[in-house]
Amino acid sequence: MTAHSHSHHHHTEHHLTGSEILTDIVIGMSDGLTVPFALAAGLSGAVKDVNLIIIAGIAEIAAGSIAMSLGGYLAGKTAQDHYYSELRREYDEIERLPDMEREEVRVFFEGLGLSPSVQNQAVEELVKDKDRWADFMMKHELGLEKPDPKRARKSAFNIGVSYVVGGLIPLSPYFFTENGIKGLQISAGVTLLCLFTFGYFKSKLTGTNPWQCALKVAFIGAIAAGCAFGIAKLISA
């Protein structure tokens, strides 16, 4: 859901691991803060018993974190299977249809504005090594990068934990009050502050304006909570 991008490209390789974890935390926490917050807000306007808000909130955290982490894990596995099936296809095409694949390489160099003679020389040199050729087709024709098998598992874990941590923040005020609206007021204050702070730091990852990002993230939370509150109040009336 969130754009994966690095703050400054000259540091990409240096900060790769750190920024992957941060990306996972951003993905998990932005949904974790937003959806349980909005659900609890919605119920606060429609339900008398605060315990019900807590039960629904925790059920949502369980459902949302599992859907995101397990869903992400299996999507990662699928991406991996897809990569290797496409790689096999490329090797196969290089064997069976070398002229077609060679032409696809030439078209790539043509697109870069190279002259016909340099295109042909570059093609000749690149196709000498079949592994490099297949790798080239994967990257530049299909836009597929080799997936890291450990990454899917780690990423699922990070996203799931971030969702749970994020989700417990908007829910926690309801533990200390008997009054849903009172809980909502504290929850809204705490959560919007967290979303704002979180958006500010998130901008470091995407390389955009921090205040603008902070406002955007808090705005999404406020709109989601406001709509959930209004709709729940309407149907419970």
Add this chain to the structure above:
Amino acid sequence: MTAHSHSHHHHTEHHLTGSEILTDIVIGMSDGLTVPFALAAGLSGAVKDVNLIIIAGIAEIAAGSIAMSLGGYLAGKTAQDHYYSELRREYDEIERLPDMEREEVRVFFEGLGLSPSVQNQAVEELVKDKDRWADFMMKHELGLEKPDPKRARKSAFNIGVSYVVGGLIPLSPYFFTENGIKGLQISAGVTLLCLFTFGYFKSKLTGTNPWQCALKVAFIGAIAAGCAFGIAKLISA
């Protein structure tokens, strides 16, 4: 959350629009079917009043669909801003540090296995056109594609609507019964069947085994619902 990939690369350009809409539907509907289903399942084990399950479910659908669609829309806008700020940076670096940028182009060709003389010829020809040069750096150094401004808005709409449609499926059985557990039984049957069917067709997009994909998607829903049910029952006891 879902791997964006196309079924067969030789048809990528033909099917682009169709597959973008399908990708949006897959993203919105897989979460829409899963999370409201699991939340309603969780509440079925903990709450007597079916109306509360419906109110919570609808509040969740409102919260989740807004968080996903508005979140996706603003993430798209951020990606767009990011693209243009990086593009300006590339033009700026081409003006200020042409030797460094030229070396980065050479290293790219070196990585393809080209000989030093072809590397240099290719660099000379590519850097003749500054727009092409900047475009090359964006694509092959940073891995950034030019974003479509209309895409973010359409995608947000598609994802939001799919989430709402998906979410109403697991919730609908509760409209017709007074008994939460009865509602859960029908909801589980209907939703797991939908997830299974949905996973089967989703595999057409990702190019993986249809039955395996169908089982995976249904499995995520079942696990999420089972955990939400167990946890909600535990804390409400």
